[in-house]
Amino acid sequence: DAGVIQSPRHEVTEMGQEVTLRCKPISGHNSLFWYRQTMMRGLELLIYFNNNVPIDDSGMPEDRFSAKMPNASFSTLKIQPSEPRDSAVYFCATLGQLNTEAFFGQGTRLTVV
């Protein structure tokens, strides 16, 4: 298995633009998490899906952020409109049935200028 795959690896965009981050989870893993990591705040849990259904989005910072999981093999995190303070590394992670280990993608480094 190729592991959790995120794209793009790097994204530089101008303030006000829409940004879409993508994640392909490990096949068979039924839980998916989106995290944001910054120096100031560390790793923050944004949203959690189980069996493609959003279970808890209380970590989503504001309405500019939205996430979807249309099927078991794909999820997106969208920011519209983007702001410089959204600059961070965004990680997708998935969890198997045994819930013993969360596997991370390599992350998307977002810079909003």
Next chain:
Amino acid sequence: RKEVEQDPGPFNVPEGATVAFNCTYSNSASQSFFWYRQDCRKEPKLLMSVYSSGNEDGRFTAQLNRASQYISLLIRDSKLSDSATYLCVVNMVNKFYFGSGTKLNVKP
């Protein structure tokens, strides 16, 4: 209050030293506990799970104190390659919450 709190460090230690990290968690109903390691500009990866009885993996020992709601990681005979950020992780209702991480620098 954050769900998981850690001392950010950095801990600067010489090779061969023993170093210990602690973290505390807020939810007494937390189900499982882990230490993850994150290298610079990389994703976090599982280092070890933490069990109530304590567990050891080579030079690494993890302990859990449920009564006090804290978790510890002990690294003996530290190596240069141990330099990284160590993240304390708590599973609460199948959501993984991460501490901000403790940075370790092992110097020759």
